Amino acid sequence: MDDPVPIMLIATTDATSRRILGDELRRRYGADYEVVVCDGHAHGRAVLEGLRRWNRQVALILGCYGPADRGGLDFLRRAYGFHPAAKRGVVVTWGDFASAPTVFRAVAQGYAELVIIRPERLRDEEFHGAITDALDDWHLAQGVGFEAVRLIGEVGDERTHTLRDSLSRNHIPAVFHPVGSETAERTLEGLDLRDPVLPVMVLEFTAPPIVLENPTDLEIAEAMGVTRPPPADKIFDVVVVGAGPSGLATAVYASSEGxxxxxxxxxxxxxxxxxxxxxxxxxxxxxGVSGAHLAYRSFHQAWTLGTDFLFLRKVEGLRVDGAxxxxxxxxxxxxxxxxxxVATGVDYRRLGIPQLEDLVGRGVFYGATVSEAPSMAGKHVCVVGGGNSAGQAVLHLARYAKKVTLLVRGPTLAASMSEYLISQLEATRNVAIRFGTAIVGARDQDGFLAAVKVAASGAGDAVPGEEIEAGGLFVLIGSMPRTSWLPETVERDPAGFLRTGGRDVSFGGSAGADRIPLALETSMPGIFAIGDVRAGSIxxxxxxxGDGATVVSMLHAYLAEHPLPAASAAPGGAAAREELPR
Ligand SMILES: Cc1cc2nc3c(=O)[nH]c(=O)nc-3n(C[C@H](O)[C@H](O)[C@H](O)COP(=O)(O)OP(=O)(O)OC[C@H]3O[C@@H](n4cnc5c(N)ncnc54)[C@H](O)[C@@H]3O)c2cc1C
Incomplete structure (x- = not known):
């Protein structure tokens, strides 16, 4: 039998909103979701409680705020406890500007994730855009749906975790089946894999399906077949290293400008x-927008504008080759x-505690891996760090975990975290902050993190030998620029970030010494640095x-000043100038 469809629940004391929202949602989404309308907050909570007991999935919870319903925000805040993964939206009526400050404050404190204006006519696509965006985010976070890739592995295995994360971040519809589950066993048996090297990846979208045992990134990239290396004789106007926001922006603008x-x-x-x-x-x-969506849309935009992509492959070196x-x-x-x-961003700093390094992927995670958050449901989770990344990770994890403790070495967050995040943390009931507390070790159970050992740093209150129960530890303690593959002659600041621009760098003795570097150009002519990897960037x-868009005008300037000599061709190929699609 098919799984029951997810629920959309509306609870409000405002009879008009209840009727309009119920009708709109049923008409548009009734085939794929069960729309449940409750005529008050207590009724709504009772239904949510029942749905939790019956293990029903709740995708969206809507409450209202306005003259006819002053309890909707509180309802949404409390609804979180029943179904932390559900998206929560507060519906307001157009023209009720007096309610706006209260609603915005509540959203900033995490009572709801989105504010939606009640539709007043049929086919209100703005309203439906908000609803479908929320549903899309919910689906992405659940990892449910079309199974283009089936991944079978051990829960908590580091490589399996990395692959799940990479598939989800690359927007590849994949479903993970732990070894021992019915589907995993059935699949392995069907493939006649009796003793496979895990993790096993099955590409269901190829005919016949391609099966990979413990594949390398390169094997996956080749099997997927979406991005193949370019012909050896092709000469690109620009190679962008890194597809973060800065690299993708360069790709969009550079490709669209020829x-x-x-x-x-x-x-x-x-x-x-x-x-x-x-x-x-x-x-x-x-x-707001989820990072995964923003990235995927930018990638798609660049791709449709003509950018070539090489995925799951790293740049390992750079050298001058003639012109x-x-x-x-x-x-x-x-x-x-x-x-x-160069748009390579930064790498997370490691804690450097061997016990914890051994548990990476089995309870210890570097960075705020979105895909892991649902698996923290019901657990006590710790986050280390004092910056915005740590603050956002805490808020995201708090949707799923029973409790999240933020461990901060210093005495305050004021200098390192944005004010709005600090107030959201303070307003979130299952979040605790321990100042003056450093992690010194870990205790594991059956190879999985069970607790972190902490000590007082400065005026902290940790007692000697103190342990904090931790089903997960997320480490966000700063970052290192990713520049090790660049020649040492490319100037860096003391922290390793790439210096750019005439005031900060010079070409020294290299070619091009007769001009000053462009604003985003490094000390190597024609090599530019943008985004987080650039010294002084925000x-x-x-x-x-912004960096990604700005650098393109400098690329034009550089390319105009440095035309290719007529006989230029990439070594090993016959291509010459006319091959360039300018
Ligand atoms: C959890 C989290 C939440 C955040 N939230 C916000 C927010 O709400 N608002 C905000 O404004 N900012 C936020 N930030 C900061 C923001 O994400 C960064 O400033 C931004 O992503 C920097 O973009 P970038 O392109 O410079 O680098 P990155 O995003 O770091 O991307 C660099 C890319 O380069 C790739 N790469 C590195 N080396 C190589 C190599 N040798 N070969 C090939 N590829 C390579 C990496 O794999 C990576 O994909 C957040 C950051 C984190 C971690």
Whole structure:
């Protein structure tokens, strides 16, 4: 029998809103969701409680706020406890501007995730856009739906975890089946795999399905077949290293302005932003946008504009090759280009505690991996760090975990975290903050993290030998720029970020010494740095995108000043100038 459909629940004391919302949702979504309408908050809570007991999935909970319903925000806050993974929206009526400040404050404190204006006419597509975006985010977080890739592995195994994360961040519809589950056993038996090397990946969308045992990134990229290395004789105007927000923005603008563009991405589209569950401060997205969606749409935009992509392959080196640059790729190939844009962002700093490093993927995670959050349901989770990333991770995890404790070495968050995040943390009832507390070790049970050992740092109150129960530990303690593959001659600041621009760098003795570097150009002519990897950059999605757009005008300037000599061709190929699609 098919699984029961997910629920959309509306609970309000406002009879008009109840009728309008019930009718609208049933008409548009009735085939795929069960729409439940409750005539008050107590009724709504009782139904949510029942749905939890029956293990029914609740995708969306709507409450109202306005003159006819002053209890809707409180209802939504309490609804979280019953179904933490459900999206919660507060519906307001157009023109009720007096209610707006209360509603916005409640949303900032996490009572609801989205504000929706009640539809007053049929076919209100703005209203439905908000609903479908919320449902789309819910589906992405659940990892349910069309199964293009079946992944079978051990729960908690590091490689399996990395693959799940990478598939979800690359927007590849994949379903994970733990070894021992009925589907996993049936699949392995059907494939005649008696003693497979786990994890096993089955590409269901190929005919016949391709089966990979413990595949490398390269094997996966090749099996997927979506991005193949370019012909050896192709010369790109620009190679962009990294498909985070900055690299994707460069790809969109460069391709749309006629530059032949190749993006090389080692892990997943979206970079750090792709791991963020809700970006609330990106202009134009008043309801916020999940990093995965923003990244996927930018990728799609660049792709349709003509950008070539190489996924799951890293850039490992760069050297001058005549009038060109040769970029070495981890699959052993080389890509030739006239300019390079370094958009490689940063890597998370490690804790460097061997006990914890041994548990990575089995309870310990670096970064706020969105895909892991649902598996923290009912657990006590710790987050280490004092920056915005740590704050956002805590709020996201608090939707699923029983309790989240933020461990902060220093005495305050004021200098390192945005004010709005601090107040959201303080307002979230299952979040605790321990200041002056450092992690010093871990205790495991059956190879999985069970508790973290903490000690007082400064005026902290940790007692000697104190342990905090932890079903998960998320480490967000700062970052290191990813530049190890670049020649040492490319100037960095003391923390390793790439310096750019005439005031900060000079070309020294290299070619091009007769001009000053362009604003986003490094100390190597024709090599540009953008986004988080650039010294002095503001570490935000919008500024990374701004860098990505800005650098394209400099690419044009550089390319115009450095035309290809008529006989230029990438070594090993016959291509010459006319091959360039300019
Ligand atoms: C959890 C989280 C939440 C955040 N929330 C917000 C928010 O709400 N608002 C906001 O404005 N900012 C937010 N940020 C910050 C924002 O995501 C970053 O500032 C932004 O992603 C930087 O973009 P980037 O393109 O410079 O680098 P990145 O996003 O780091 O992307 C770099 C990419 O380069 C790839 N790469 C690295 N080295 C190589 C190589 N050698 N070869 C090939 N590829 C390589 C990486 O795999 C990565 O995909 C958040 C960050 C995190 C971690």
């Amino acid at each position: 530059l032949s563009t190749m993006v090389v991405e080692g892990e997943a589209v979206g970079g750090q932003a792709g791991t963020s569950s809700l970006i609330r401060n990106y202009p134009g997205f008043s309801r 060109l640059y040769a970029v070495s790729i981890s699959d052993g190939s080389k890509v030739h280009c006239r300019t390079v844009v 570490k935000r999605v919008a500024t990374a995108v």
